[in-house]
Amino acid sequence: MARERGSATMADVAREAGVALGTVSRVVNGESVGDIYRGKVEAAIRKLGYQYNSSGRVLRTDRTDTVALMIPNTLNPFFGLLVHHINLALEKQNYKMMLCFTGNDRTREEEYIQMAQSNRVDGIIALTYNPDLVIPEDIPFVTIDRFFSASVPCVAADNFGGGVMAARKLKELGCTRIAFLGEANALTNEPSKRKDGFVSACVEMGMPFEILALEEPQSFSEYEHFLVSHVKNDKLAFDGLFIGTDSLAWQVIGLLRKMNIRVPEDVQVIGFDGIRIFGDQEYIVSTIVQPVREIAETCVDIVRSNPLSNRPSLVCLPVSYAYGGSTLDQPGKA
Amino acid sequence: MARERGSATMADVAREAGVALGTVSRVVNGESVGDIYRGKVEAAIRKLGYQYNSSGRVLRTDRTDTVALMIPNTLNPFFGLLVHHINLALEKQNYKMMLCFTGNDRTREEEYIQMAQSNRVDGIIALTYNPDLVIPEDIPFVTIDRFFSASVPCVAADNFGGGVMAARKLKELGCTRIAFLGEANALTNEPSKRKDGFVSACVEMGMPFEILALEEPQSFSEYEHFLVSHVKNDKLAFDGLFIGTDSLAWQVIGLLRKMNIRVPEDVQVIGFDGIRIFGDQEYIVSTIVQPVREIAETCVDIVRSNPLSNRPSLVCLPVSYAYGGSTLDQPGKA
DNA sequence: TTGTATGCGTTATCAG
DNA sequence: CTGATAACGCATACAA
Numbered sequence: 023m024a025r026e027r028g029s030a031t032m033a034d035v036a037r038e039a040g041v042a043l044g045t046v047s048r049v050v051n052g053e054s055v056g057d058i059y060r061g062k063v064e065a066a067i068r069k070l071g072y073q074y075n076s077s078g079r080v081l082r083t084d085r086t087d088t089v090a091l092m093i094p095n096t097l098n099p100f101f102g103l104l105v106h107h108i109n110l111a112l113e114k115q116n117y118k119m120m121l122c123f124t125g126n127d128r129t130r131e132e133e134y135i136q137m138a139q140s141n142r143v144d145g146i147i148a149l150t151y152n153p154d155l156v157i158p159e160d161i162p163f164v165t166i167d168r169f170f171s172a173s174v175p176c177v178a179a180d181n182f183g184g185g186v187m188a189a190r191k192l193k194e195l196g197c198t199r200i201a202f203l204g205e206a207n208a209l210t211n212e213p214s215k216r217k218d219g220f221v222s223a224c225v226e227m228g229m230p231f232e233i234l235a236l237e238e239p240q241s242f243s244e245y246e247h248f249l250v251s252h253v254k255n256d257k258l259a260f261d262g263l264f265i266g267t268d269s270l271a272w273q274v275i276g277l278l279r280k281m282n283i284r285v286p287e288d289v290q291v292i293g294f295d296g297i298r299i300f301g302d303q304e305y306i307v308s309t310i311v312q313p314v315r316e317i318a319e320t321c322v323d324i325v326r327s328n329p330l331s332n333r334p335s336l337v338c339l340p341v342s343y344a345y346g347g348s349t350l351d352q353p354g355k356a
Numbered sequence: 357m358a359r360e361r362g363s364a365t366m367a368d369v370a371r372e373a374g375v376a377l378g379t380v381s382r383v384v385n386g387e388s389v390g391d392i393y394r395g396k397v398e399a400a401i402r403k404l405g406y407q408y409n410s411s412g413r414v415l416r417t418d419r420t421d422t423v424a425l426m427i428p429n430t431l432n433p434f435f436g437l438l439v440h441h442i443n444l445a446l447e448k449q450n451y452k453m454m455l456c457f458t459g460n461d462r463t464r465e466e467e468y469i470q471m472a473q474s475n476r477v478d479g480i481i482a483l484t485y486n487p488d489l490v491i492p493e494d495i496p497f498v499t500i501d502r503f504f505s506a507s508v509p510c511v512a513a514d515n516f517g518g519g520v521m522a523a524r525k526l527k528e529l530g531c532t533r534i535a536f537l538g539e540a541n542a543l544t545n546e547p548s549k550r551k552d553g554f555v556s557a558c559v560e561m562g563m564p565f566e567i568l569a570l571e572e573p574q575s576f577s578e579y580e581h582f583l584v585s586h587v588k589n590d591k592l593a594f595d596g597l598f599i600g601t602d603s604l605a606w607q608v609i610g611l612l613r614k615m616n617i618r619v620p621e622d623v624q625v626i627g628f629d630g631i632r633i634f635g636d637q638e639y640i641v642s643t644i645v646q647p648v649r650e651i652a653e654t655c656v657d658i659v660r661s662n663p664l665s666n667r668p669s670l671v672c673l674p675v676s677y678a679y680g681g682s683t684l685d686q687p688g689k690a
Numbered sequence: 691t692t693g694t695a696t697g698c699g700t701t702a703t704c705a706g
Numbered sequence: 707c708t709g710a711t712a713a714c715g716c717a718t719a720c721a722a
Contacts, residue, residue, distance in 0.1 A: 031698090031699055031700085032699065032700070033699080033700095041708080041709085042708060042709040042710065043699095043700090043709085043710080043711090044701085044702085044708070044709065044710075044711095045707090045708060045709075047700070047701065047702090048707095048708090050700095051701090054707080055707080055708085056707060056708080059707085059708075073473055073474065074474045074699095074700095075474065075476060075698095075699055075700075076474045076475050076476070076699095076700085077411065077414045077415045077418070077420075077475075077476055077698080077699070077700085078415060078698075078699030078700030078701080078714090079699080079700050079701070080411040080414070080415075080700085080714095081411045081412060081414075081415045081698085081699080081700070081701095081713095081714045081715065081716085082699085082700050082701045082702080082713075082714050083700085083701065083702095083714085084411070084714080086411075088454075095440055095635075096430050096436040096437075096439045096440045096443075097436060097437065097440050097634075097635030097636060098634060098635055099433060099436065099634060099635065102430040102431060102433065102436040103430075103431065105430045105439075105455070106429055106430045106431050106457070109430075109455060109457050110457065113457070118454055118456075118471065118475070119454065119455050120422075120452055120453065120454055120455075121439070121443060121453045121454075121455040122452075122453075123440070123443050123444065123447070137452065139407055140407065140408045140409065140410045141410050141411075141452070142409060142410070142411055268634075269634045269637075272633065272634065272637070273637070297634075299606065299633075299640070300431075300432060300433060300602075300603045300606065300631075301429075301431030301432055301433065302431060303603075303606070303607070306633070365714090365715055365716085366715065366716065367715080367716095375692080375693085376692060376693040376694070377693085377694085377695095377715095377716085377717095378692070378693065378694075378695095378717080378718080379691090379692060379693075380716095381716065381717060381718085382691095382692085382717095384716095385717085388691080389691080389692085390691060390692080393691085393692075408715095408716095409714095409715055409716080410715095410716090411714080411715070411716085412698090412714075412715030412716030412717080413715080413716055413717070414698095414716090415697090415698050415699065415700085415714085415715080415716075416697080416698050416715085416716050416717050416718080417698085417716085417717070417718095418698080
C-alpha cells in the first residue's frame with residue numbers, strides 16, 4: 023500500500039508534457055535538453071507536483087550517495103565532534119550519512135556492516151576498537167585511529183607526535199618529574215602511540231619519567247591507587263602529567279583536588295583530544311588537540327576515491343597544543 | 357559500472373537451487389517454506405555468497421526502514437544526547453537513521469526535507485527553531501520542542517513544570533531574591549515556557565523576582581551588563597538564579613566568579629537541560645534534567661504510528677532536578 | 691506450499 | 707537532440 027505522496031512518476035510527467043520518458047529524466051538531471059522540451063517538462067512537473075524518487079535510480083545504478091558512519095556513540099564529546107565534522111564533509115560532497123552506533127559491541131558492528139552492504143551504501147567510515155573485525159572487501163572502507171592492514175586505509179591524528187609534544191611542553195613549563203597515565207591497548211591501534219611518543223621524547227631529553235599504561239579499560243580506581251601511592255608528605259612525586267585522553271585527565275584532576283594537590287600549581291596536567299566545554303567554549307584541560315575537521319575531510323576524500331586508485335594505508339594529521347587551565351602557561355598560547 | 361559486490365541475485369539463487377524466485381524471496385524473508393526447499397535455497401545462498409539487496413524492496417514497497425533526524429549539530433552536548441537516544445530507539449525498532457545537520461539554517465532545513473522525500477524515508481524527526489518551516493503532509497513528521505500545529509505532533513520536556521520546579525527549589529534552598537535569565541524566543545516554542553513556569557511559581561509563592569529574557573540569541577554581553585548592573589557594594593542583588601540552559605548557566609557562573617561572587621555561597625544557580633561532563637560524569641551545574649531518553653522513544657513511537665491513527669499534538673514529559681555543584685543542597689539529591 | 695509473471699521508478703542504450 | 711525500450715532486484719497477486 024504505497025503512500026499517496028508525490029505519486030506522479032517520470033512517466034506521468036512525460037505523458038502530461040507530451041514528451042518521452044527519457045527526456046524527462048534528462049531535464050530532471052540537468053542534462054542538455056532543447057528549450058522547448060525543457061519548458062514543457064517543467065510545466066508538467068509543476069502541474070503534477072512531481073517529486074523525484076531516488077529508489078529507482080538506486081536500483082538502476084547501485085549508487086545510494088550514502089555513507090555509513092560507525093561509531094560507538096555521541097555521548098562522548100570527542101565522538102560528537104567527529105560526527106559533526108564528518109557529516110559536514112559528507113554534505114559538502116552531496117552525500118547523506120547513515121549513523122550507526124556500535125557501543126563498541128562486536129556483534130552490533132558486524133550487524134551494521136551487513137546492513138550497510140544490504141543497503142548498498144557507497145562507503146563505510148568506522149571508528150572501532152574491535153581487533154578482529156572482518157572488513158568487507160567489496161565496499162570502500164576507511165577506519166579512524168585503528169590500523170587493520172595496508173588494504174584498509176586508516177586516518178588518525180599524529181598520536182606519536184602528540185606524545186612528543188606533550189613531553190616537551192611539560193619540560194618547557196618547568197616540570198622535572200613527569201609521568202604518563204592512560205590505556206595501553208595491546209593492539210597496534212593508533213592512540214597507544216601517544217605513550218610511545220611521550221617515552222621517546224623523555225628519553226631523548228634525558229628526562230626521568232614513569233608510565234602507568236593499563237591494558238584494559240578498568241575502573242578508575244587503578245589510576246587512583248597509582249597516584250595515591252606516589253604521594254609522600256602530602257606531596258605528589260610528579261610535577262607534570264600527560265594523560266591519554268581529556269576525559270581521563272578531567273577525572274584525574276578531580277581526584278588530585280580531593281587529595282589537596284593543586285592543579286596547575288603543584289602538578290601540571292596535559293590531556294589529549296581537544297574537548298571544549300559545550301563544544302565551543304573553553305578547553306576542559308590543557309591538551310593536545312586532534313585535527314578533527316581534517317581527519318573528517320580526509321576520511322571522506324578517501325572513501326570517495328576510486329577503490330582501484332592508490333589509497334594510502336595510513337594518514338597521520340598534525341596535532342596542536344592548547345591551553346585549558348591545567349598548566350602554568352598563559353592563555354595566549356605557546 | 358556496478359561494483360562486483362554480492363552480485364548474485366535472488367534469481368541466481370533460484371536457478372542454483374532449482375526453485376522459483378518467489379521461493380527464495382520467502383526463505384530470505386523468513387516466511388513459511390517447505391523444509392526441503394528451504395535447505396536447497398540456503399545451500400545455494402551459501403554457495404553463491406548471495407547478499408540481500410534492499411534497493412529492490414524499496415522500489416517495490418516504497419518503504420526504506422529509515423528515519424531522518426534533522427538537528428542543528430552534535431557539538432552541543434544536549435543535541436548529542438538526543439541523537440544518541442533517538443538512534444538507540446530507532447535501532448530497537450530496526451530503523452536506520454539518516455542524520456541531517458541543519459545548523460539552524462532555514463535553507464538547509466528545506467533542502468533536507470526535499471532530500472528526505474526523494475529518498476522516501478519513512479518519517480522525519482526534527483528539532484528546528486525555524487518558525488515558518490513548511491512541514492510536508494505526505495510523510496510522518498514529529499518535532500521536538502517546537503509546536504507548529506495540531507497536525508504536527510510535538511514532543512517536549514515539561515518546560516513549564518521545570519520552571520516551576522526551579523523556582524520552588526531555589527526557595528527551598530533558602531533564596532529570597534531570585535531572577536531568571538535566558539532567551540525568550542517570541543514564538544510559541546516550548547522552551548520559552550521555562551520562564552513562564554518560573555514566573556508562575558514565583559507569583560504563587562509570593563516571591564519577588566526579576567526576568568531578563570532576550571529576544572534574540574545576542575552576544576553574552578547583555579547578560580553580563582544585566583548582572584553587573586545588579587551589583588551594589590560588591591554584592592549581587594540576587595541570591596538565586598534560574599537560567600534557561602546549562603550552557604548559559606555555565607557562562608554566567610564563569611562571569612560571576614570573575615566578579616568575585618561565589619557560587620553557590622553568594623548566589624545559587626540552577627540551569628536547564630541536564631548536561632553532564634563527558635556525557636556521563638557529573639552534572640555541569642545544578643539543573644532541571646530533561647528526560648531525553650523518554651523524549652527520544654516517544655518521538656520514535658509517534659513517527660512509526662499509523663498516520664491515520666490519532667496522534668497526540670503535544671506530548672510533555674516530566675523533568676527532574678539534579679545537583680551539580682552550583683547550589684547548596686547535598687549531592688545526595690533532594 | 692510453490693511457481694509464474696508483473697511492476698515498482700529510474701537510467702542508459704540504441705535507433706531515429 | 708529525442709523517442710522507445712530494456713534492464714536493475716525484489717515482493718506479491720494469482721495460478722497451479
